Amino acid sequence: MAMAGEKGRGRWVVIAVPYLWLLALFLAPFLIVFKISLSQDVVAQPPYAPQLDLSNGLAGITEFLSGLSFANYGYVLDFSNEFLEAYGSSLVIASISTLLLLLVGYPIAYGMARAPRSIQPTLLMLVILPFWTSFLIRVYAWIGILSPEGLLNQGLMALGVIDTPLEILNTNLAVYIGIVYSYLPFMVLPLYSALEKLDLTLLEAAADLGCPPVKAFWKITFPLSIPGVAAGALLCFIPAVGEFVIPDLLGGSDTLMIGKSLWTEFTVNRSWTVSSAVAVLLLLVLVIPIVIYQNIQQRELEAGK
Amino acid sequence: MRKGLTWFNVTSIVLGFAFLYIPIILLVIYSFNASRLVTVWAGFSTQWYWSLLENEQLIDAAWVTLRIAFFSSLVATVLGTMAALALTRYGRFGGRTLFSGMIYAPLVMPEVITGLSLLLLFVAVNFDRGFWTVLLAHITFTMCFVAVVVQSRLVTFDRTLEEAALDLGCPPFQTFFKITLPLILPAVVSGFMLAFTLSLDDLVIASFTTGPGATTLPMRIYSQVRLGVTPEINAVCTILIAIVTVVVIVASIVTKRAENQRQAEERAALQ
Numbered sequence: 001m002a003m004a005g006e007k008g009r010g011r012w013v014v015i016a017v018p019y020l021w022l023l024a025l026f027l028a029p030f031l032i033v034f035k036i037s038l039s040q041d042v043v044a045q046p047p048y049a050p051q052l053d054l055s056n057g058l059a060g061i062t063e064f065l066s067g068l069s070f071a072n073y074g075y076v077l078d079f080s081n082e083f084l085e086a087y088g089s090s091l092v093i094a095s096i097s098t099l100l101l102l103l104v105g106y107p108i109a110y111g112m113a114r115a116p117r118s119i120q121p122t123l124l125m126l127v128i129l130p131f132w133t134s135f136l137i138r139v140y141a142w143i144g145i146l147s148p149e150g151l152l153n154q155g156l157m158a159l160g161v162i163d164t165p166l167e168i169l170n171t172n173l174a175v176y177i178g179i180v181y182s183y184l185p186f187m188v189l190p191l192y193s194a195l196e197k198l199d200l201t202l203l204e205a206a207a208d209l210g211c212p213p214v215k216a217f218w219k220i221t222f223p224l225s226i227p228g229v230a231a232g233a234l235l236c237f238i239p240a241v242g243e244f245v246i247p248d249l250l251g252g253s254d255t256l257m258i259g260k261s262l263w264t265e266f267t268v269n270r271s272w273t274v275s276s277a278v279a280v281l282l283l284l285v286l287v288i289p290i291v292i293y294q295n296i297q298q299r300e301l302e303a304g305k
Numbered sequence: 306m307r308k309g310l311t312w313f314n315v316t317s318i319v320l321g322f323a324f325l326y327i328p329i330i331l332l333v334i335y336s337f338n339a340s341r342l343v344t345v346w347a348g349f350s351t352q353w354y355w356s357l358l359e360n361e362q363l364i365d366a367a368w369v370t371l372r373i374a375f376f377s378s379l380v381a382t383v384l385g386t387m388a389a390l391a392l393t394r395y396g397r398f399g400g401r402t403l404f405s406g407m408i409y410a411p412l413v414m415p416e417v418i419t420g421l422s423l424l425l426l427f428v429a430v431n432f433d434r435g436f437w438t439v440l441l442a443h444i445t446f447t448m449c450f451v452a453v454v455v456q457s458r459l460v461t462f463d464r465t466l467e468e469a470a471l472d473l474g475c476p477p478f479q480t481f482f483k484i485t486l487p488l489i490l491p492a493v494v495s496g497f498m499l500a501f502t503l504s505l506d507d508l509v510i511a512s513f514t515t516g517p518g519a520t521t522l523p524m525r526i527y528s529q530v531r532l533g534v535t536p537e538i539n540a541v542c543t544i545l546i547a548i549v550t551v552v553v554i555v556a557s558i559v560t561k562r563a564e565n566q567r568q569a570e571e572r573a574a575l576q
Binding site: 019021023107111136137140145151181234239241249266272293294301 | 422
Protein backbone atom coordinates (compact mmCIF):
# COMPACT_ATOMS: atom_id res chain seq x y z
CA MET A 1 0.00 0.00 0.00
CA ALA A 2 2.94 2.30 -0.62
CA MET A 3 1.00 4.00 -3.36
CA ALA A 4 -2.02 4.78 -1.25
CA GLY A 5 0.31 6.34 1.30
CA GLU A 6 1.95 8.52 -1.30
CA LYS A 7 -1.39 9.50 -2.72
CA GLY A 8 -2.52 10.35 0.78
CA ARG A 9 0.41 12.64 1.39
CA GLY A 10 0.11 14.36 -2.00
CA ARG A 11 -3.59 14.83 -1.43
CA TRP A 12 -2.96 16.36 1.97
CA VAL A 13 -0.50 18.91 0.54
CA VAL A 14 -2.77 19.87 -2.38
CA ILE A 15 -5.63 20.59 0.01
CA ALA A 16 -3.64 22.15 2.84
CA VAL A 17 -1.60 24.74 0.95
CA PRO A 18 -4.45 26.73 -0.65
CA TYR A 19 -6.66 26.09 2.40
CA LEU A 20 -4.18 27.55 4.86
CA TRP A 21 -3.43 30.44 2.51
CA LEU A 22 -7.11 31.41 2.35
CA LEU A 23 -7.58 30.95 6.08
CA ALA A 24 -4.68 33.28 6.77
CA LEU A 25 -5.33 35.89 4.07
CA PHE A 26 -9.08 35.74 3.51
CA LEU A 27 -10.81 34.55 6.67
CA ALA A 28 -8.46 35.85 9.37
CA PRO A 29 -8.60 39.42 7.97
CA PHE A 30 -12.40 39.40 8.41
CA LEU A 31 -12.06 38.43 12.04
CA ILE A 32 -9.60 41.28 12.48
CA VAL A 33 -12.02 43.70 10.80
CA PHE A 34 -14.73 42.52 13.18
CA LYS A 35 -12.46 42.97 16.18
CA ILE A 36 -11.40 46.47 15.12
CA SER A 37 -15.02 47.44 14.49
CA LEU A 38 -15.52 46.87 18.23
CA SER A 39 -12.50 48.97 19.19
CA GLN A 40 -12.05 52.73 19.59
CA ASP A 41 -9.90 55.17 17.64
CA VAL A 42 -6.81 56.36 19.49
CA VAL A 43 -3.87 58.49 18.44
CA ALA A 44 -1.25 55.75 18.40
CA GLN A 45 0.30 53.14 16.18
CA PRO A 46 -1.80 51.14 15.32
CA PRO A 47 -4.59 53.71 15.69
CA TYR A 48 -7.11 51.63 17.62
CA ALA A 49 -7.53 50.29 21.15
CA PRO A 50 -7.71 47.99 23.06
CA GLN A 51 -4.82 45.78 21.98
CA LEU A 52 -4.83 42.16 22.99
CA ASP A 53 -1.90 41.72 25.35
CA LEU A 54 -1.27 38.04 25.99
CA SER A 55 1.77 38.64 28.18
CA ASN A 56 -0.53 39.43 31.11
CA GLY A 57 -2.28 36.10 30.75
CA LEU A 58 -5.95 35.89 31.64
CA ALA A 59 -6.03 39.42 33.05
CA GLY A 60 -4.90 40.75 29.67
CA ILE A 61 -7.70 38.90 27.91
CA THR A 62 -10.43 40.09 30.26
CA GLU A 63 -9.13 43.64 30.07
CA PHE A 64 -9.17 43.39 26.28
CA LEU A 65 -12.71 42.01 26.18
CA SER A 66 -14.05 44.65 28.54
CA GLY A 67 -12.57 47.33 26.25
CA LEU A 68 -14.67 46.24 23.28
CA SER A 69 -17.93 48.00 22.51
CA PHE A 70 -20.58 48.37 19.84
CA ALA A 71 -20.23 52.17 19.88
CA ASN A 72 -19.07 52.29 16.24
CA TYR A 73 -22.18 50.43 15.11
CA GLY A 74 -24.29 52.95 16.99
CA TYR A 75 -22.46 55.71 15.15
CA VAL A 76 -22.88 54.07 11.72
CA LEU A 77 -26.56 53.29 12.31
CA ASP A 78 -27.32 56.82 13.53
CA PHE A 79 -29.63 58.51 11.01
CA SER A 80 -27.74 61.79 11.20
CA ASN A 81 -24.55 60.26 9.81
CA GLU A 82 -25.67 59.42 6.25
CA PHE A 83 -24.38 55.84 6.41
CA LEU A 84 -27.86 54.32 6.50
CA GLU A 85 -28.84 56.50 3.56
CA ALA A 86 -25.73 55.32 1.71
CA TYR A 87 -26.58 51.64 2.35
CA GLY A 88 -30.11 52.24 1.09
CA SER A 89 -29.08 54.21 -1.96
CA SER A 90 -26.37 51.62 -2.84
CA LEU A 91 -28.99 48.88 -2.78
CA VAL A 92 -31.33 50.99 -4.95
CA ILE A 93 -28.60 51.92 -7.45
CA ALA A 94 -27.34 48.32 -7.62
CA SER A 95 -30.90 46.98 -8.12
CA ILE A 96 -31.77 49.46 -10.88
CA SER A 97 -28.40 48.81 -12.57
CA THR A 98 -28.95 45.06 -12.42
CA LEU A 99 -32.39 45.49 -14.00
CA LEU A 100 -30.91 47.71 -16.74
CA LEU A 101 -28.14 45.16 -17.27
CA LEU A 102 -30.75 42.45 -17.78
CA LEU A 103 -32.66 44.61 -20.26
CA VAL A 104 -29.49 45.41 -22.21
CA GLY A 105 -27.75 42.06 -21.79
CA TYR A 106 -30.60 39.69 -22.54
CA PRO A 107 -31.12 40.68 -26.20
CA ILE A 108 -27.35 40.54 -26.81
CA ALA A 109 -27.02 37.08 -25.23
CA TYR A 110 -30.15 35.93 -27.09
CA GLY A 111 -28.83 37.17 -30.43
CA MET A 112 -25.47 35.49 -29.79
CA ALA A 113 -27.04 32.16 -28.84
CA ARG A 114 -29.13 32.19 -32.05
CA ALA A 115 -26.26 33.24 -34.32
CA PRO A 116 -24.71 30.58 -36.60
CA ARG A 117 -22.51 28.18 -34.61
CA SER A 118 -19.47 29.10 -36.68
CA ILE A 119 -19.40 32.76 -35.58
CA GLN A 120 -20.39 32.18 -31.94
CA PRO A 121 -16.82 31.79 -30.62
CA THR A 122 -15.87 35.09 -32.30
CA LEU A 123 -18.89 36.88 -30.83
CA LEU A 124 -18.03 35.45 -27.44
CA MET A 125 -14.49 36.74 -27.68
CA LEU A 126 -15.74 40.17 -28.73
CA VAL A 127 -17.87 40.33 -25.57
CA ILE A 128 -14.98 39.26 -23.35
CA LEU A 129 -12.32 41.46 -24.97
CA PRO A 130 -13.41 44.80 -23.39
CA PHE A 131 -13.45 43.02 -20.03
CA TRP A 132 -9.72 42.35 -20.41
CA THR A 133 -8.98 46.03 -20.86
CA SER A 134 -8.71 47.95 -17.63
CA PHE A 135 -11.85 48.71 -15.69
CA LEU A 136 -10.47 52.14 -14.86
CA ILE A 137 -9.89 52.88 -18.55
CA ARG A 138 -13.46 51.94 -19.44
CA VAL A 139 -14.87 54.21 -16.75
CA TYR A 140 -12.49 56.98 -17.78
CA ALA A 141 -13.64 56.71 -21.41
CA TRP A 142 -17.13 57.78 -20.32
CA ILE A 143 -15.90 60.98 -18.66
CA GLY A 144 -14.83 62.28 -22.08
CA ILE A 145 -18.19 61.31 -23.56
CA LEU A 146 -20.57 62.52 -20.87
CA SER A 147 -18.97 65.78 -19.70
CA PRO A 148 -20.80 69.07 -20.55
CA GLU A 149 -18.33 69.82 -23.37
CA GLY A 150 -18.05 66.08 -24.09
CA LEU A 151 -18.58 64.18 -27.30
CA LEU A 152 -22.19 63.23 -26.62
CA ASN A 153 -23.26 66.83 -26.01
CA GLN A 154 -21.24 68.07 -28.99
CA GLY A 155 -22.87 65.45 -31.19
CA LEU A 156 -26.39 66.20 -29.99
CA MET A 157 -25.86 69.97 -30.33
CA ALA A 158 -24.42 69.60 -33.84
CA LEU A 159 -27.49 67.60 -34.79
CA GLY A 160 -29.68 70.32 -33.33
CA VAL A 161 -31.37 67.97 -30.85
CA ILE A 162 -30.45 70.17 -27.88
CA ASP A 163 -29.38 73.81 -27.45
CA THR A 164 -27.70 73.62 -24.07
CA PRO A 165 -25.43 70.78 -22.91
CA LEU A 166 -27.12 68.04 -20.89
CA GLU A 167 -25.89 67.58 -17.34
CA ILE A 168 -25.09 63.88 -17.28
CA LEU A 169 -21.62 63.61 -15.79
CA ASN A 170 -21.65 63.79 -11.98
CA THR A 171 -25.23 62.57 -11.73
CA ASN A 172 -26.72 59.20 -10.84
CA LEU A 173 -27.53 58.67 -14.53
CA ALA A 174 -23.79 58.62 -15.28
CA VAL A 175 -23.33 56.05 -12.49
CA TYR A 176 -25.99 53.81 -14.09
CA ILE A 177 -24.33 54.13 -17.50
CA GLY A 178 -20.94 53.34 -15.96
CA ILE A 179 -22.14 50.27 -14.08
CA VAL A 180 -24.11 48.90 -17.05
CA TYR A 181 -21.13 49.43 -19.33
CA SER A 182 -18.49 47.92 -17.03
CA TYR A 183 -20.53 44.93 -15.85
CA LEU A 184 -22.15 44.00 -19.17
CA PRO A 185 -19.87 41.00 -19.90
CA PHE A 186 -20.69 39.56 -16.44
CA MET A 187 -24.37 39.65 -17.36
CA VAL A 188 -24.09 38.49 -20.98
CA LEU A 189 -21.86 35.46 -20.37
CA PRO A 190 -24.07 33.51 -17.90
CA LEU A 191 -27.17 34.42 -19.94
CA TYR A 192 -25.50 33.22 -23.13
CA SER A 193 -24.43 29.91 -21.59
CA ALA A 194 -28.00 29.33 -20.36
CA LEU A 195 -29.61 30.28 -23.68
CA GLU A 196 -27.11 28.37 -25.76
CA LYS A 197 -28.02 25.10 -23.98
CA LEU A 198 -31.71 25.60 -24.76
CA ASP A 199 -33.29 22.72 -26.69
CA LEU A 200 -34.73 24.34 -29.82
CA THR A 201 -37.09 21.42 -30.49
CA LEU A 202 -39.17 22.70 -27.56
CA LEU A 203 -39.77 25.93 -29.45
CA GLU A 204 -40.51 24.06 -32.67
CA ALA A 205 -43.07 21.96 -30.80
CA ALA A 206 -44.66 25.13 -29.40
CA ALA A 207 -44.79 26.68 -32.89
CA ASP A 208 -46.29 23.52 -34.37
CA LEU A 209 -48.98 23.60 -31.74
CA GLY A 210 -49.82 27.18 -32.75
CA CYS A 211 -48.09 29.13 -29.99
CA PRO A 212 -47.05 32.62 -31.19
CA PRO A 213 -43.29 33.34 -30.88
CA VAL A 214 -43.67 36.02 -28.22
CA LYS A 215 -45.76 33.76 -26.03
CA ALA A 216 -43.33 30.89 -26.63
CA PHE A 217 -40.52 33.15 -25.44
CA TRP A 218 -42.25 33.90 -22.13
CA LYS A 219 -43.52 30.33 -21.65
CA ILE A 220 -40.38 28.42 -22.67
CA THR A 221 -37.21 30.40 -23.37
CA PHE A 222 -37.33 32.78 -20.45
CA PRO A 223 -38.23 30.23 -17.73
CA LEU A 224 -35.44 27.92 -18.96
CA SER A 225 -32.92 30.77 -18.85
CA ILE A 226 -33.71 31.64 -15.19
CA PRO A 227 -30.47 30.03 -13.85
CA GLY A 228 -28.48 32.28 -16.19
CA VAL A 229 -30.57 35.30 -15.18
CA ALA A 230 -29.97 34.56 -11.49
CA ALA A 231 -26.23 33.99 -11.92
CA GLY A 232 -25.78 37.12 -14.04
CA ALA A 233 -27.92 39.26 -11.73
CA LEU A 234 -25.99 38.23 -8.60
CA LEU A 235 -22.63 38.51 -10.34
CA CYS A 236 -23.52 42.15 -11.11
CA PHE A 237 -25.59 43.08 -8.07
CA ILE A 238 -23.17 42.04 -5.29
CA PRO A 239 -20.07 43.93 -6.45
CA ALA A 240 -22.22 46.88 -7.62
CA VAL A 241 -23.49 47.44 -4.05
CA GLY A 242 -19.93 48.00 -2.84
CA GLU A 243 -18.78 49.82 -5.97
CA PHE A 244 -16.35 52.66 -5.36
CA VAL A 245 -14.60 53.71 -8.59
CA ILE A 246 -17.73 54.35 -10.69
CA PRO A 247 -19.63 56.58 -8.21
CA ASP A 248 -16.39 58.35 -7.38
CA LEU A 249 -15.45 59.20 -10.98
CA LEU A 250 -18.84 59.49 -12.69
CA GLY A 251 -21.20 60.31 -9.83
CA GLY A 252 -21.80 63.69 -8.25
CA SER A 253 -21.21 64.90 -4.74
CA ASP A 254 -24.80 63.88 -3.90
CA THR A 255 -24.30 60.31 -5.18
CA LEU A 256 -24.28 58.28 -2.00
CA MET A 257 -22.86 54.79 -2.20
CA ILE A 258 -21.53 52.80 0.70
CA GLY A 259 -18.27 51.80 -1.00
CA LYS A 260 -17.49 55.49 -1.45
CA SER A 261 -18.51 56.27 2.16
CA LEU A 262 -16.20 53.51 3.43
CA TRP A 263 -13.34 54.84 1.34
CA THR A 264 -13.90 58.42 2.53
CA GLU A 265 -14.23 57.32 6.14
CA PHE A 266 -10.94 55.51 5.80
CA THR A 267 -8.84 57.92 3.71
CA VAL A 268 -10.27 61.32 4.71
CA ASN A 269 -11.64 60.87 8.23
CA ARG A 270 -8.99 58.23 8.95
CA SER A 271 -11.24 56.33 11.30
CA TRP A 272 -10.24 52.69 11.00
CA THR A 273 -12.77 51.54 13.55
CA VAL A 274 -15.77 53.20 11.88
CA SER A 275 -14.68 51.94 8.42
CA SER A 276 -14.47 48.44 9.88
CA ALA A 277 -18.00 48.72 11.27
CA VAL A 278 -19.20 49.93 7.84
CA ALA A 279 -17.48 46.94 6.20
CA VAL A 280 -19.00 44.44 8.65
CA LEU A 281 -22.50 45.83 8.08
CA LEU A 282 -21.99 45.82 4.30
CA LEU A 283 -20.96 42.18 4.51
CA LEU A 284 -24.07 41.39 6.55
CA VAL A 285 -26.24 43.00 3.87
CA LEU A 286 -24.50 40.95 1.16
CA VAL A 287 -24.19 37.62 2.95
CA ILE A 288 -27.51 36.26 1.71
CA PRO A 289 -26.93 37.07 -1.99
CA ILE A 290 -23.36 35.71 -1.69
CA VAL A 291 -24.58 32.39 -0.26
CA ILE A 292 -27.22 32.10 -3.01
CA TYR A 293 -24.56 32.82 -5.61
CA GLN A 294 -22.28 30.11 -4.17
CA ASN A 295 -25.09 27.56 -4.27
CA ILE A 296 -25.80 28.37 -7.92
CA GLN A 297 -22.10 27.99 -8.76
CA GLN A 298 -21.92 24.68 -6.93
CA ARG A 299 -25.03 23.30 -8.64
CA GLU A 300 -23.68 24.41 -12.02
CA LEU A 301 -20.50 22.42 -11.34
CA GLU A 302 -22.36 19.33 -10.15
CA ALA A 303 -24.42 19.49 -13.36
CA GLY A 304 -21.24 19.74 -15.42
CA LYS A 305 -19.92 16.47 -14.03
CA MET B 306 -39.30 29.96 -33.79
CA ARG B 307 -36.86 31.16 -36.41
CA LYS B 308 -33.31 30.05 -35.96
CA GLY B 309 -30.35 32.01 -37.27
CA LEU B 310 -30.06 35.73 -37.66
CA THR B 311 -33.42 37.45 -37.61
CA TRP B 312 -33.49 41.26 -37.77
CA PHE B 313 -34.03 41.36 -34.04
CA ASN B 314 -30.97 39.25 -33.30
CA VAL B 315 -28.74 41.21 -35.68
CA THR B 316 -29.90 44.55 -34.27
CA SER B 317 -29.33 43.53 -30.69
CA ILE B 318 -25.85 42.18 -31.43
CA VAL B 319 -24.86 45.26 -33.45
CA LEU B 320 -26.22 47.74 -30.89
CA GLY B 321 -24.67 45.77 -28.03
CA PHE B 322 -21.24 45.70 -29.62
CA ALA B 323 -21.49 49.37 -30.60
CA PHE B 324 -22.20 50.20 -26.95
CA LEU B 325 -19.23 48.07 -25.83
CA TYR B 326 -16.72 49.39 -28.34
CA ILE B 327 -17.54 53.01 -29.24
CA PRO B 328 -16.27 54.49 -25.93
CA ILE B 329 -12.98 52.61 -26.24
CA ILE B 330 -12.55 53.59 -29.90
CA LEU B 331 -13.21 57.27 -29.11
CA LEU B 332 -10.65 57.12 -26.30
CA VAL B 333 -8.04 55.70 -28.67
CA ILE B 334 -8.83 58.28 -31.40
CA TYR B 335 -8.50 61.21 -29.01
CA SER B 336 -5.11 60.00 -27.79
CA PHE B 337 -3.83 61.14 -31.21
CA ASN B 338 -5.37 64.59 -30.89
CA ALA B 339 -2.99 67.52 -31.34
CA SER B 340 -4.99 69.72 -28.97
CA ARG B 341 -4.67 69.58 -25.22
CA LEU B 342 -8.46 69.95 -25.04
CA VAL B 343 -9.56 66.38 -25.21
CA THR B 344 -12.88 67.07 -26.83
CA VAL B 345 -11.83 69.35 -29.71
CA TRP B 346 -10.19 67.66 -32.65
CA ALA B 347 -7.15 69.64 -33.83
CA GLY B 348 -5.39 67.24 -36.14
CA PHE B 349 -3.32 64.08 -35.82
CA SER B 350 -0.32 64.00 -33.51
CA THR B 351 1.71 61.47 -31.56
CA GLN B 352 3.16 64.07 -29.19
CA TRP B 353 1.39 62.66 -26.11
CA TYR B 354 3.07 59.31 -26.58
CA TRP B 355 6.50 61.00 -26.69
CA SER B 356 5.76 63.04 -23.59
CA LEU B 357 4.98 59.79 -21.76
CA LEU B 358 8.59 58.69 -22.18
CA GLU B 359 9.65 61.63 -20.04
CA ASN B 360 7.12 60.92 -17.32
CA GLU B 361 9.32 58.95 -14.94
CA GLN B 362 6.65 58.57 -12.26
CA LEU B 363 4.39 56.85 -14.75
CA ILE B 364 7.14 54.56 -16.04
CA ASP B 365 8.12 53.61 -12.48
CA ALA B 366 4.51 52.83 -11.67
CA ALA B 367 4.16 50.73 -14.83
CA TRP B 368 7.26 48.73 -13.88
CA VAL B 369 6.01 48.11 -10.31
CA THR B 370 2.61 47.05 -11.67
CA LEU B 371 4.09 44.63 -14.20
CA ARG B 372 6.32 42.97 -11.60
CA ILE B 373 3.45 42.58 -9.15
CA ALA B 374 1.15 41.25 -11.88
CA PHE B 375 3.70 38.73 -13.12
CA PHE B 376 4.77 37.27 -9.77
CA SER B 377 1.34 37.35 -8.18
CA SER B 378 -0.31 35.58 -11.12
CA LEU B 379 2.44 32.96 -11.16
CA VAL B 380 1.84 32.06 -7.50
CA ALA B 381 -1.93 32.44 -7.89
CA THR B 382 -1.90 29.97 -10.79
CA VAL B 383 -0.14 27.32 -8.69
CA LEU B 384 -2.36 27.87 -5.64
CA GLY B 385 -5.53 28.15 -7.73
CA THR B 386 -4.78 24.95 -9.63
CA MET B 387 -4.18 23.14 -6.33
CA ALA B 388 -7.45 24.50 -4.98
CA ALA B 389 -9.30 23.35 -8.11
CA LEU B 390 -7.80 19.85 -7.77
CA ALA B 391 -8.76 19.77 -4.09
CA LEU B 392 -12.35 20.70 -4.93
CA THR B 393 -12.86 18.34 -7.87
CA ARG B 394 -10.61 15.37 -7.10
CA TYR B 395 -10.60 14.83 -3.37
CA GLY B 396 -14.30 14.46 -2.70
CA ARG B 397 -15.33 15.18 0.86
CA PHE B 398 -12.76 16.37 3.31
CA GLY B 399 -13.12 18.14 6.61
CA GLY B 400 -14.11 21.77 6.13
CA ARG B 401 -14.82 21.40 2.41
CA THR B 402 -17.82 23.74 2.61
CA LEU B 403 -15.71 26.43 4.24
CA PHE B 404 -13.02 25.88 1.62
CA SER B 405 -15.36 26.24 -1.35
CA GLY B 406 -16.93 29.23 0.34
CA MET B 407 -13.53 30.89 0.57
CA ILE B 408 -12.99 30.18 -3.14
CA TYR B 409 -16.31 31.61 -4.38
CA ALA B 410 -16.78 34.53 -1.99
CA PRO B 411 -13.81 36.59 -3.23
CA LEU B 412 -15.23 36.49 -6.79
CA VAL B 413 -18.08 38.78 -5.81
CA MET B 414 -16.71 40.39 -2.65
CA PRO B 415 -16.71 44.20 -2.96
CA GLU B 416 -13.10 45.31 -3.34
CA VAL B 417 -13.34 47.86 -0.54
CA ILE B 418 -13.99 45.06 1.96
CA THR B 419 -11.16 42.83 0.70
CA GLY B 420 -8.77 45.77 0.63
CA LEU B 421 -9.62 47.06 4.08
CA SER B 422 -9.49 43.61 5.68
CA LEU B 423 -6.10 42.79 4.18
CA LEU B 424 -4.69 46.14 5.25
CA LEU B 425 -5.85 45.58 8.82
CA LEU B 426 -4.27 42.12 8.77
CA PHE B 427 -0.92 43.52 7.63
CA VAL B 428 -1.10 46.19 10.32
CA ALA B 429 -2.05 43.64 12.99
CA VAL B 430 0.95 41.44 12.22
CA ASN B 431 3.21 44.48 11.81
CA PHE B 432 4.10 43.79 8.17
CA ASP B 433 5.65 46.83 6.42
CA ARG B 434 3.34 47.88 3.61
CA GLY B 435 4.65 48.14 0.07
CA PHE B 436 5.46 45.87 -2.86
CA TRP B 437 5.16 42.63 -0.86
CA THR B 438 1.81 43.39 0.73
CA VAL B 439 0.24 44.26 -2.64
CA LEU B 440 1.73 41.04 -4.02
CA LEU B 441 0.19 38.94 -1.22
CA ALA B 442 -3.17 40.69 -1.60
CA HIS B 443 -3.22 40.10 -5.35
CA ILE B 444 -2.29 36.43 -5.00
CA THR B 445 -5.16 35.99 -2.57
CA PHE B 446 -7.95 37.47 -4.66
CA THR B 447 -6.76 36.24 -8.08
CA MET B 448 -6.12 32.61 -7.03
CA CYS B 449 -9.86 32.17 -6.61
CA PHE B 450 -10.48 33.18 -10.23
CA VAL B 451 -7.79 30.71 -11.36
CA ALA B 452 -9.41 27.99 -9.23
CA VAL B 453 -12.81 28.52 -10.86
CA VAL B 454 -11.41 28.53 -14.41
CA VAL B 455 -9.33 25.37 -13.84
CA GLN B 456 -12.14 23.68 -11.96
CA SER B 457 -14.55 24.09 -14.88
CA ARG B 458 -12.02 22.25 -17.08
CA LEU B 459 -11.41 19.51 -14.49
CA VAL B 460 -15.07 18.55 -14.17
CA THR B 461 -15.39 17.83 -17.89
CA PHE B 462 -12.13 15.92 -17.88
CA ASP B 463 -11.87 12.25 -18.88
CA ARG B 464 -10.56 10.58 -15.74
CA THR B 465 -9.98 7.17 -17.34
CA LEU B 466 -6.60 8.39 -18.65
CA GLU B 467 -5.44 9.21 -15.13
CA GLU B 468 -6.80 5.93 -13.81
CA ALA B 469 -5.02 4.01 -16.56
CA ALA B 470 -1.70 5.65 -15.67
CA LEU B 471 -2.20 4.92 -11.97
CA ASP B 472 -3.16 1.29 -12.72
CA LEU B 473 0.02 0.88 -14.75
CA GLY B 474 2.00 1.91 -11.68
CA CYS B 475 2.73 5.55 -12.49
CA PRO B 476 3.10 7.48 -9.20
CA PRO B 477 0.36 10.09 -8.62
CA PHE B 478 2.82 12.95 -8.70
CA GLN B 479 4.16 11.88 -12.09
CA THR B 480 0.63 11.14 -13.34
CA PHE B 481 -0.29 14.73 -12.62
CA PHE B 482 2.60 16.19 -14.61
CA LYS B 483 2.45 13.66 -17.49
CA ILE B 484 -1.31 13.29 -17.97
CA THR B 485 -3.43 15.77 -16.02
CA LEU B 486 -1.43 18.97 -16.45
CA PRO B 487 -0.98 18.75 -20.24
CA LEU B 488 -4.73 18.17 -20.62
CA ILE B 489 -5.81 21.06 -18.40
CA LEU B 490 -3.02 23.36 -19.62
CA PRO B 491 -5.27 25.65 -21.72
CA ALA B 492 -7.39 26.34 -18.61
CA VAL B 493 -4.29 26.89 -16.48
CA VAL B 494 -2.95 29.34 -19.05
CA SER B 495 -6.23 31.26 -19.23
CA GLY B 496 -6.31 31.27 -15.43
CA PHE B 497 -2.83 32.78 -15.41
CA MET B 498 -3.86 35.44 -17.95
CA LEU B 499 -7.00 36.27 -16.01
CA ALA B 500 -4.98 36.63 -12.81
CA PHE B 501 -2.44 38.78 -14.63
CA THR B 502 -5.02 41.21 -16.03
CA LEU B 503 -6.94 41.38 -12.75
CA SER B 504 -3.74 42.29 -10.94
CA LEU B 505 -2.76 44.81 -13.65
CA ASP B 506 -6.20 46.37 -13.36
CA ASP B 507 -6.67 46.55 -9.63
CA LEU B 508 -6.98 49.99 -8.07
CA VAL B 509 -8.92 49.58 -4.84
CA ILE B 510 -7.17 46.62 -3.20
CA ALA B 511 -3.74 47.97 -4.15
CA SER B 512 -4.59 51.42 -2.75
CA PHE B 513 -5.49 49.90 0.61
CA THR B 514 -2.56 47.52 0.90
CA THR B 515 0.28 49.54 -0.61
CA GLY B 516 2.86 51.62 1.16
CA PRO B 517 5.57 54.11 0.30
CA GLY B 518 7.49 53.37 -2.88
CA ALA B 519 4.97 50.99 -4.39
CA THR B 520 2.52 53.13 -6.35
CA THR B 521 0.91 51.10 -9.11
CA LEU B 522 -0.12 52.32 -12.54
CA PRO B 523 -3.88 52.27 -11.85
CA MET B 524 -3.21 54.38 -8.74
CA ARG B 525 -1.27 56.94 -10.82
CA ILE B 526 -3.93 56.97 -13.53
CA TYR B 527 -6.66 57.35 -10.93
CA SER B 528 -5.04 60.33 -9.23
CA GLN B 529 -4.62 62.04 -12.62
CA VAL B 530 -8.13 61.16 -13.83
CA ARG B 531 -9.58 62.82 -10.75
CA LEU B 532 -8.04 66.07 -11.98
CA GLY B 533 -9.72 65.71 -15.36
CA VAL B 534 -9.29 64.16 -18.79
CA THR B 535 -5.88 64.66 -20.41
CA PRO B 536 -4.49 63.34 -23.69
CA GLU B 537 -1.52 61.74 -21.88
CA ILE B 538 -3.89 59.51 -19.97
CA ASN B 539 -5.62 58.64 -23.23
CA ALA B 540 -2.21 57.68 -24.62
CA VAL B 541 -1.37 55.47 -21.61
CA CYS B 542 -4.76 53.82 -21.87
CA THR B 543 -4.31 53.25 -25.62
CA ILE B 544 -0.97 51.53 -25.03
CA LEU B 545 -2.52 49.28 -22.37
CA ILE B 546 -5.47 48.47 -24.63
CA ALA B 547 -3.11 47.63 -27.50
CA ILE B 548 -1.01 45.30 -25.32
CA VAL B 549 -4.04 43.51 -23.90
CA THR B 550 -5.71 43.13 -27.31
CA VAL B 551 -2.58 41.65 -28.90
CA VAL B 552 -1.99 39.27 -25.96
CA VAL B 553 -5.60 38.07 -25.88
CA ILE B 554 -5.79 37.51 -29.65
CA VAL B 555 -2.43 35.71 -29.78
CA ALA B 556 -3.38 33.56 -26.78
CA SER B 557 -6.71 32.60 -28.28
CA ILE B 558 -5.07 31.64 -31.59
CA VAL B 559 -2.42 29.59 -29.77
CA THR B 560 -4.92 27.72 -27.59
CA LYS B 561 -7.15 27.10 -30.60
CA ARG B 562 -4.22 25.61 -32.52
CA ALA B 563 -3.22 23.47 -29.54
CA GLU B 564 -6.82 22.30 -29.21
CA ASN B 565 -7.06 21.42 -32.93
CA GLN B 566 -3.75 19.58 -32.75
CA ARG B 567 -4.88 17.64 -29.69
CA GLN B 568 -8.12 16.66 -31.40
CA ALA B 569 -6.20 15.57 -34.52
CA GLU B 570 -3.87 13.47 -32.36
CA GLU B 571 -6.79 11.91 -30.56
CA ARG B 572 -8.41 11.00 -33.88
CA ALA B 573 -5.12 9.57 -35.15
CA ALA B 574 -4.71 7.54 -31.98
CA LEU B 575 -8.18 6.06 -32.34
CA GLN B 576 -7.64 4.93 -35.93
